[in-house]
Amino acid sequence: MATVEDRQFRVEPFPGGTPGNQRLVEEGRLPDYDVVGTRPIRHDGTDKVTGRARYGADIKLSGLLQGYVLRSPHAHARIVSIDTSRAAEVPGVHAVCTNADMPSADHRAGDLGEGMVDWYHLNQNVLANDKVLYTGHAVAAVAADSVHIAEEAARLIEVEYEVLPPVLDVREARGADAPVLNDDVRTDRQPAGETGDTPTNVAKHFHYEKGDVDAGFAAAELVIEREFTTETVHQGYIEPHTATAFWSPDGKITVWTSTQGSFMIRMQVAELLDVAISKVKVVPMEIGGGFGGKIAVYLQPVAAVLSRLSGRPVKLNMDRSNVFDATGPTPGSYMKVKIGVDAEGKITAGEAELLFEAGAFPGSPINPGCMCVFACYDVPNGRIDGYDICVNKPRSNAYRAPGSTHVALATETIVDEICEAQGICPVEFRLKNAVKEGDERVDGVTYPPVGMWETIKAVELSDHWQSPLEGPNRGRGIASGFWFNFGGNSVVAATVNEDGTVSLIEGSTDIGGTRASVAMQLAEILGIAAEDVTPTVVDTDSIGHTDVTGGSRTCHATGLAAIKAAEDIQAQLRQRAAMLWDVESEQVEYGDGATLTGPEGKTISFQEISGKLTQTGGPVVGRGSVNADKHGGAFGTHIADVEVDPDTGKVQVLRYTVVQDVGTAIHPSYVEGQMQGGAAQGIGWALNEEYHYGDDGRLHNASFLDYRIPTCYDLPDIETIIVEVPNPGHPFGVRGVGEVPIVPPPAAMANAIFRATGVRMRSLPMSPPKMLHELLASDG
Amino acid sequence: MPRVHIPAPARDLTGGEVELEVEATSVRRLIGALDERFPGFADRVLEDGELKPGLRVAVDGHVRAMGLLAQLEPDSQVHFLLAIGGG
Incomplete structure (x- = not known):
C-alpha cells in the first residue's frame, strides 16, 4: 500500500452543503452509503424552531x-x-x-x-x-x-x-505560604505514584516521560522555551x-x-x-447547551x-x-513549554510544565492537558509535568476537549515561532512532524490509524490557504489540535411498527443533533429512510444505563448501539420471513433495499413484513447495548485570517476555515455545525472571554454584558473541510467530532496576529486592551 | 509476550525500566506478575483488589472498559492511564 505521502487528494464541495462546506477526497476512494452522509431534517427540528420543545424551566x-x-x-x-x-x-x-x-x-x-x-x-x-x-x-x-x-x-x-484570605493564582497557590483551601487534600502523584502526607493546594502531580529528553535537546539546532497564561473561562451555554x-x-x-x-x-x-x-x-x-458543564x-x-x-x-x-x-468554568492556567528541532525542522524533544486551576476542589483537566500537549507531533523525547491546584474559584468542570485548548496555545505558538526562525512553511513543518499510525505519544500510547497528516494536507490544498491575504495589519495563522474522544455505555431499543417505520428509544440527551445521527445509523443498516425512524430520548427508568452526551461519544457509541439494534431486528425478521415461507432462517438474507430474500426467488420488503408481525409471533424489538472502547482520536487544523486595528487593538476575524478528521460524517450538516460551533467558542476564548476577579476573590463580570462571548457580528461564515479517515473501531468509521474544533483557534489566532503585527501573544484573551498594550510596547 | 509500559512515577520500582515483557493473559495477571518481580507495584495501581479510582488500562491504544478483566494477546501493548473526562 502506498504511504500517505504518495496518495492523491483533492478538496471539493461536500454535497448538500453551502459553498463553504467542503471535504477532502482521496482519488478512487469515496464512501458508499444510502443514508450515511446525507442531510435529512432533524427529527426534533420542528419542535425546536416552533418553541414546542420542553426545557427544564418549562416544567409545571x-x-x-x-x-x-x-x-x-x-x-x-x-x-x-x-x-x-x-x-x-x-x-x-x-x-x-x-x-x-x-x-x-x-x-x-x-x-x-x-x-x-x-x-x-x-x-x-x-x-x-x-x-x-x-x-x-x-x-x-x-x-x-x-x-x-x-x-x-x-x-x-x-x-x-x-x-x-483567598488565593486565586496557581503559582501563588502552590507556594508554601499560600492559604490551604482543603485540609484533606494531599498531592497524589500519577499515574501509579505515591501520595504526599501534608495538606496542600496541589492535589495532583502528573508526570510523563519518554526517551532521553536531555539528549534530545542536546541534538537540537534550535530550542525555544516560552511561558503562557490563560484566564478562567466559562462554557457559556445559553x-x-x-x-x-x-x-x-x-x-x-x-x-x-x-x-x-x-x-x-x-x-x-x-x-x-x-x-x-x-x-x-x-x-x-x-x-x-452544555459543552461539559x-x-x-x-x-x-x-x-x-x-x-x-x-x-x-x-x-x-x-x-x-x-x-x-x-458553576464549573474551565481553568485558568500557567504553562512553560520547550521544543527542540534539528536543522531539517524535525522535532527532537519537548518538555512542558503545566499548572491548571482546579477551583475549589481537585479535578482540573490537567491530565488530558499533559497527554495532549505534544499529541499532534512525533516527539521522540519528552517530559511533561502537570499540576492540579486548588484556588478560590468555582470547582472547574469539563469544557469541550478539556485541557487541550490550553496546551495547544503553547505548543502551536512555539511551532509557529520555530517555523519563523528556520524559514519553514508552517504547513510543511506539520506535514513533516505530524503523528501517524504507530507513533507513540509521550505518555506511551501508540496511535491507531489517525488523520492528523490528512488535515494538514487538506489545508495545503484548500482555497483558503492558496488565496493570498493582502493589506496592512493583516495576517494568517494555522494551528492544529487533538482530542481523544470516548466510547462508553449506550443502550438503544428499536420497535418495528406495522407501517414499516421504527420507533427508537435512547438514553443519550440530544445536544448536537444526535437523535438524527443515531437514527440514521439504524436506518442505514435496515435500508430504510432516516425519516422512517422516530427517535425519542427517554428517562432513566425506560432504557439501560447510558453515559453522558459528552466526550464526543454519542454518535460513535450510541450509534454502535443503534447498529446492534438494527442487526437484531434483521435477525428477527429473517426468522419471521422463514416462518412465512416455511424455510430455515439461514436460507433468508436481509439484502439491499430493505428486502428479505429466500429460496426460489421469494422476496418480501421490510414494509410488507412489518405488517405481518402479529401473525408471525408478535412485535419485533431490536436491542443494542455496548460499552464501546475503540472510539479513535481526532485531529483538526484551522486557518485564521485576521486584521488588527493598530489604534484600538481590536482583532477582526476576516476568514476562518476548520479542517477536521471526523472519521465518517453521518450527518454532514451537524458535523459542520460542531466544527463551526467549536471554532466560534475557541475564537471567543482567544479574543475576549475571561473572568475578572477582584483581589478579594469576587467575580466582577458575572453577566453576558460583561463577559463577552462572540456574536454574529464578530465572526465570518466559518468554512469547513471534512476529512474522513475511517475509525476502524466503528462499522461506518465514526470518530467523535464535538470537541477537537475548540482546540486550535487561540493558537491559530495568535499566529495570525503575529503575521499581522509582529507581536507574539502568549496570554489569553488577546483582548483589545492587552493587544494594544503589546502593540505599543513593540513600538518601543 | 505482552509488553507493558511502566508509568514514569512507578519506574522507581522497576529500576528505571520503561517497557517490560510479561507473560500474562489478562491485565489482572499482568499486574500480579509485575508485583512478583517488582514488589509494591500492585499497591501503586490497585485498591481493594480493583484498579485505583480513576486509573484505566489501555490495550493496544484503546482504553479497555473491562479493566482488570481485559484479555491480552501475545503481542498486546498495555498502558496505565488516568480517566479522561470530555466535555
Whole structure:
C-alpha cells in the first residue's frame, strides 16, 4: 500500500452543503452509503424552531414550589454558624435546608464514566457546611410559594463567617505560604505514584516521560522555551441550570433537569442523598447547551431535599450570575513549554510544565492537558509535568476537549515561532512532524490509524490557504489540535411498527443533533429512510444505563448501539420471513433495499413484513447495548485570517476555515455545525472571554454584558473541510467530532496576529486592551 | 509476550525500566506478575483488589472498559492511564 505521502487528494464541495462546506477526497476512494452522509431534517427540528420543545424551566407540576439558593459573599471563609429560624417563619415558606439536611459523605471516588468525583467534595460543593471556597458557593436553600418569597426568606438566614484570605493564582497557590483551601487534600502523584502526607493546594502531580529528553535537546539546532497564561473561562451555554424534584412519600425521587447525562445525575443524586439508584428517576429535558458543564450536579440534590422537607415538588433555577459565580468554568492556567528541532525542522524533544486551576476542589483537566500537549507531533523525547491546584474559584468542570485548548496555545505558538526562525512553511513543518499510525505519544500510547497528516494536507490544498491575504495589519495563522474522544455505555431499543417505520428509544440527551445521527445509523443498516425512524430520548427508568452526551461519544457509541439494534431486528425478521415461507432462517438474507430474500426467488420488503408481525409471533424489538472502547482520536487544523486595528487593538476575524478528521460524517450538516460551533467558542476564548476577579476573590463580570462571548457580528461564515479517515473501531468509521474544533483557534489566532503585527501573544484573551498594550510596547 | 509500559512515577520500582515483557493473559495477571518481580507495584495501581479510582488500562491504544478483566494477546501493548473526562 502506498504511504500517505504518495496518495492523491483533492478538496471539493461536500454535497448538500453551502459553498463553504467542503471535504477532502482521496482519488478512487469515496464512501458508499444510502443514508450515511446525507442531510435529512432533524427529527426534533420542528419542535425546536416552533418553541414546542420542553426545557427544564418549562416544567409545571401541581403544588410546585419555587426555590432560592443562598450563596456565599466571600471567596474563602469558615462557616461558624448558620441560623435559618427567621427564614422558616416567613409566610409562604415551606422548607429551608442546609448541608445538615443531607447525609454526610466520605472520601470515596465516584466514576461518572468520563471522569471521577470525590463524593465528599461534591457534597461540600452542593451545599457547604465547613468552609466556603468561592463567591457564590451555595450555603442554604429555601422553598416557598414563589421565588420572591424564597429569596426574601433566604436573605433572613444568618450565616456567621470567619473570613480567610483567598488565593486565586496557581503559582501563588502552590507556594508554601499560600492559604490551604482543603485540609484533606494531599498531592497524589500519577499515574501509579505515591501520595504526599501534608495538606496542600496541589492535589495532583502528573508526570510523563519518554526517551532521553536531555539528549534530545542536546541534538537540537534550535530550542525555544516560552511561558503562557490563560484566564478562567466559562462554557457559556445559553440555558442556565435548572432542576425540579419531587420526593414521593413512597421514597421515590423524580428529577426533571437539563443535563448531558441523566444516568450520571441519577448516580450523583442517589449517592449524595444515600438512596438506591432504583429509587431515583431522572427525566432529561431538552438541553440548551452544555459543552461539559452539565454533567455534575448543583441544584438537583438540593431540590430533592427541599421536596422531602416540604412534601411538594420544588423547582430551582439559576440566573446568569449564579451560572458564572458557581458553576464549573474551565481553568485558568500557567504553562512553560520547550521544543527542540534539528536543522531539517524535525522535532527532537519537548518538555512542558503545566499548572491548571482546579477551583475549589481537585479535578482540573490537567491530565488530558499533559497527554495532549505534544499529541499532534512525533516527539521522540519528552517530559511533561502537570499540576492540579486548588484556588478560590468555582470547582472547574469539563469544557469541550478539556485541557487541550490550553496546551495547544503553547505548543502551536512555539511551532509557529520555530517555523519563523528556520524559514519553514508552517504547513510543511506539520506535514513533516505530524503523528501517524504507530507513533507513540509521550505518555506511551501508540496511535491507531489517525488523520492528523490528512488535515494538514487538506489545508495545503484548500482555497483558503492558496488565496493570498493582502493589506496592512493583516495576517494568517494555522494551528492544529487533538482530542481523544470516548466510547462508553449506550443502550438503544428499536420497535418495528406495522407501517414499516421504527420507533427508537435512547438514553443519550440530544445536544448536537444526535437523535438524527443515531437514527440514521439504524436506518442505514435496515435500508430504510432516516425519516422512517422516530427517535425519542427517554428517562432513566425506560432504557439501560447510558453515559453522558459528552466526550464526543454519542454518535460513535450510541450509534454502535443503534447498529446492534438494527442487526437484531434483521435477525428477527429473517426468522419471521422463514416462518412465512416455511424455510430455515439461514436460507433468508436481509439484502439491499430493505428486502428479505429466500429460496426460489421469494422476496418480501421490510414494509410488507412489518405488517405481518402479529401473525408471525408478535412485535419485533431490536436491542443494542455496548460499552464501546475503540472510539479513535481526532485531529483538526484551522486557518485564521485576521486584521488588527493598530489604534484600538481590536482583532477582526476576516476568514476562518476548520479542517477536521471526523472519521465518517453521518450527518454532514451537524458535523459542520460542531466544527463551526467549536471554532466560534475557541475564537471567543482567544479574543475576549475571561473572568475578572477582584483581589478579594469576587467575580466582577458575572453577566453576558460583561463577559463577552462572540456574536454574529464578530465572526465570518466559518468554512469547513471534512476529512474522513475511517475509525476502524466503528462499522461506518465514526470518530467523535464535538470537541477537537475548540482546540486550535487561540493558537491559530495568535499566529495570525503575529503575521499581522509582529507581536507574539502568549496570554489569553488577546483582548483589545492587552493587544494594544503589546502593540505599543513593540513600538518601543 | 505482552509488553507493558511502566508509568514514569512507578519506574522507581522497576529500576528505571520503561517497557517490560510479561507473560500474562489478562491485565489482572499482568499486574500480579509485575508485583512478583517488582514488589509494591500492585499497591501503586490497585485498591481493594480493583484498579485505583480513576486509573484505566489501555490495550493496544484503546482504553479497555473491562479493566482488570481485559484479555491480552501475545503481542498486546498495555498502558496505565488516568480517566479522561470530555466535555
